[in-house]
Amino acid sequence: MKALDELNFDNRFARLGDAFSTHVLPEPLDAPRLVVASEAAMALLDLDPAVAETPVFAELFGGHKLWAEAEPRAMVYSGHQFGGYTPQLGDGRGLLLGEVYNAAGEHWDLHLKGAGMTPYSRMGDGRAVLRSSIREFLASEALHALGIPSSRALCVIGSDTPVWREKQERGAMVLRMAHSHIRFGHFEYFYYTKKPEQQALLAEHVLNLHYPECREQPEPYLAMFREIVERNAELIAKWQAYGFCHGVMNTDNMSILGITFDFGPFAFLDDFDAHFICNHSDHEGRYSFSNQVPIGQWNLSALAQALTPFISVDALKEALGLYLPLYQANYLDLMRRRLGLTTAEDDDQHLVERLLKLMQNSGVDYTLFFRRLGDESAALAVARLRDDFVDLAGFDAWAEQYKARVARDGDYSEEQRRARMHAVNPLYILRNYLAQNAIAAAESGDYSEVRRLHEVLSKPFEEQAGMEQYAQRPPDWGKHLEISCSS
C-alpha cells in the first residue's frame, strides 16, 4: 500500500510534445472536501484507502497541490458532434495530470475534470458542477462493477466555488482514470488539420502502448483498427443488453480503447423503451437507445476516414464490415445468458425480440424483469411476471415458447439456474432517480447517500441486506427526469 506521495509517474503522452497538448495548471477550488472516493479505483494505484480522508487528498484532487512529477496538460482533439464536424475541441475543463504506473506495471492516466480554463475552453468556464461530477463518478464505477468497460473514477471533490449554470451551483472535480484518454477525435484533429507527421506519431503511440500485439501483424495499423472495431462492437452490445444509454456519442467522446467514456446526460433504462432519448437536447433522437448500434458504426467510419493516410480504403471498409455481425453475436450471447440459456438455437433472436416488444408495449422494468425471471423455475417465474404485462395473450404465447426453450436447454437444478442467472442479471442499477436523491443530499452537504449508493452499486449482482429501496422501480416523480446537458 502506498501513501499519496509515493505514486510513480511516467508521462508518456506529455512527452509527445506541444503539438498534442498544452501545459496548464489546475485552478484550485475553494474549501475543497472529499465527497466520495472509490476504494476499488484507489487499489488500482496501490493507494491505501485511508488516505482519501486526509486533507492532502482533497488538496491534490481539488487543484491546490501537485506532485513534483505531475505534468498537467490539456489535450487537443476535434470531433463530429451530432453528425457535424467541429474543427477544434480539446480538454476545455479537464487536465491530464500525468500517467501513474502501479506495482503490476499498469499505467493509469490521472485526469482531473473541472480543473479550470484551458486554451480549449471556447465559451466555457472550465468548471464542472457537483451534480455532474457525482453522476460521472457513480456511473463509471457502476458500469465497471457490471462488467462493462468504462473509464474509472477515483474521487469527487466538492467545494464552495460558485459555478453558474441554469442557476448558481457549486464547482467540483472528478478524478477520472483510464489507460488512455485518446479519443477518435484525436485522430480526426490531425487528419483534418493536415498534419501527417503528428498523426503518424499519434498512431505509433497508440499502437506501441495500447495495441502492442498488433505490431506482429503484417499490417499493424489495420490490425489495430480491426481491434478497435471489435472492442466497440462488444462494448455497445453490453450497453444494449444492460440498458445503458450514453446520450452524447460524439466522436470526441469515443475512446480508442473501446471503453465507455465521457458521461453527460446518460441513463440506464427503467421501463424498457427502445426509442428512449436520455439527452433532452437531442431533438432528433440521434443518440436514442436503439440508435446507439448504428451510431457506433458511424463513429467508427469517422475514425476510418481519419486513418486513410495509413490504411487502404478497401481494407478499412472490410474491417468496418466486422462491426454489425460482431455486435449481433455478442448481443445475442449476452441476452441468452440473461434468459438463463446455456446453448444456442436459431430462433433465440426471435425469442428475445418478441420479449422486448412485449416489454416495450407494457412498460416493464428492464432490470427487474430479468432478475425476477431467475428467482425461481421458469414456469413459476413467468406465472408471477405475467401481471406486469398488458397484452396477456401475447405474453402467454411468449412464456410457452420460453418454457419449452428452457426445457430443451439442459437439465439443471433450480439452484444452478438461479445462481447462473443472478450472476448476470443485476438487482441494483444506477437509476436516474437514485442518482438524483444522492445529488440532492450532497448539494445540501450530506455525502452519506452518494457513498451508500456507490457501495450498493459496487456489488450489483449480490442481494444486500437492508438495501431493498435501491432495487425498486422509480416513484412517479423519478420516472421522466430531464437531465440537463449543462454539466
Ligand code: AMP
Ligand atoms: P462534452 O459535452 O463534455 O463532451 O464537451 C464537449 C467539449 O466542450 C469539450 O471540448 C469540453 O472540454 C468542452 N466543455 C464542456 N463543458 C465545458 C466548460 N464548462 N468549460 C469549458 N469547456 C467545456
Ligand code: MG
Ligand atoms: Mg467530451
